[in-house]
Amino acid sequence: MPQEDVFIHVGPAGWSYPDWKGVFYPPDMPRAMHPLRLIAALFDLVEINVTFYRTAAPRHAEAWLRAVADKPRFLFTVKLWERCTHERDAWPGAEELRRWRDGVAPLAEAGKLGAVLAQFPWSFRRTPENRARIACIADAFPDWPLAVELRHASWDRPELFDGLRKRGIAFCNIDQPLFQDSIGPAALVTAPFAYIRLHGRNRDAWFRDDATRDERYNYLYTGDELQSWIERVEQMKRGVNRFFIVANNHYRAQAIVNALEIQAALGKTPPAELIPQGLIAAYPRLSNLFRKP
Numbered sequence: 001m002p003q004e005d006v007f008i009h010v011g012p013a014g015w016s017y018p019d020w021k022g023v024f025y026p027p028d029m030p031r032a033m034h035p036l037r038l039i040a041a042l043f044d045l046v047e048i049n050v051t052f053y054r055t056a057a058p059r060h061a062e063a064w065l066r067a068v069a070d071k072p073r074f075l076f077t078v079k080l081w082e083r084c085t086h087e088r089d090a091w092p093g094a095e096e097l098r099r100w101r102d103g104v105a106p107l108a109e110a111g112k113l114g115a116v117l118a119q120f121p122w123s124f125r126r127t128p129e130n131r132a133r134i135a136c137i138a139d140a141f142p143d144w145p146l147a148v149e150l151r152h153a154s155w156d157r158p159e160l161f162d163g164l165r166k167r168g169i170a171f172c173n174i175d176q177p178l179f180q181d182s183i184g185p186a187a188l189v190t191a192p193f194a195y196i197r198l199h200g201r202n203r204d205a206w207f208r209d210d211a212t213r214d215e216r217y218n219y220l221y222t223g224d225e226l227q228s229w230i231e232r233v234e235q236m237k238r239g240v241n242r243f244f245i246v247a248n249n250h251y252r253a254q255a256i257v258n259a260l261e262i263q264a265a266l267g268k269t270p271p272a273e274l275i276p277q278g279l280i281a282a283y284p285r286l287s288n289l290f291r292k293p
C-alpha cells in the first residue's frame with residue numbers, strides 16, 4: 001500500500017449478522033471465535049452498531065480490543081446512542097450519558113477510537129431545534145472525534161459546513177437511495193478526518209413501511225459505482241490526517257465484498273488465502289482480485 005494511503009481505514013458496519021454465516025463466516029465457526037478476528041484479518045476498521053441501540057458495558061469494549069490486539073492499525077468507529085439522535089423529545093440525563101460514555105471509554109483509552117458517528121434519520125431536517133441538538137452532541141463529546149451524518153437535503157448549506165469546520169466535526173459523506181429531498185453524494189471535508197458511509201441504493205425498499213432491515217440494505221455496488229467514490233477519496237484525502245470508509249450494505253456480506261474492492265482500488269489487498277471460499281463462491285467477481293500466485 002502506498003505510504004500516502006496509510007491513514008485510510010476501510011471496513012464494514014457491524015459484524016453480528018446471521019446471514020453472513022456460510023458466506024463470510026464459516027458454517028461451523030466455533031462459538032469461542034470472535035467474529036472481529038475474521039474482520040480484522042481483512043480490514044483495519046469496523047463501525048460498531050450495538051452502541052446505537054443500547055449502552056454497552058465496558059467489558060464488551062475490552063473484549064473487542066482483545067479480539068484485535070494483534071492488529072495495531074485496527075480502529076473502531078462507534079455509532080452514537082439513538083437517544084441522542086432519534087428520540088428528540090428529551091435529551092438523555094447526565095447519568096445516562098455517563099454510562100454510555102463509560103461503555104465506549106476503553107476504546108478511547110486504548111487509542112482505538114477513530115470517531116463517534118451521530119447518524120440522523122432522513123426525517124431530521126434543518127430547523128433551529130435540530131441545529132441545537134447537534135450543538136448539544138458536540139458539547140457532550142468535546143474530547144472525542146465526532147462525525148455527523150445528515151440525510152435530508154435541507155442541511156446542504158454553506159452555513160452548516162462552516163459551523164462544522166469551526167467545531168472540528170466531520171461531515172459524513174454518504175451514498176444512499178436518492179429521492180427529491182435526499183442529500184446527495186459529496187466530497188466535503190470539515191474536520192481533520194473524513195468519513196464516508198455507503199448504504200446501498202435499494203430505492204424500492206428504502207422508505208417502504210413493510211421493508212425489513214435486510215431488504216433496505218440489500219445492495220451490491222458495481223465497480224463503476226464504487227469508482228466515483230474512489231475519485232472522491234483521492235480528492236478528499238489531501239486535507240485530512242485520517243480517513244474512514246464504511247460499507248453498510250450488509251445483507252449477505254455485500255459490505256465485505258465492496259469494502260474489499262474499495263481497498264483493492266486504493267492499493268491494498270489481503271493475501272488470497274485469507275478470503276473465505278464461501279465469499280468467493282457467493283460473489284465470483286472477487287476471484288479477479290485475489291488470484292493466488
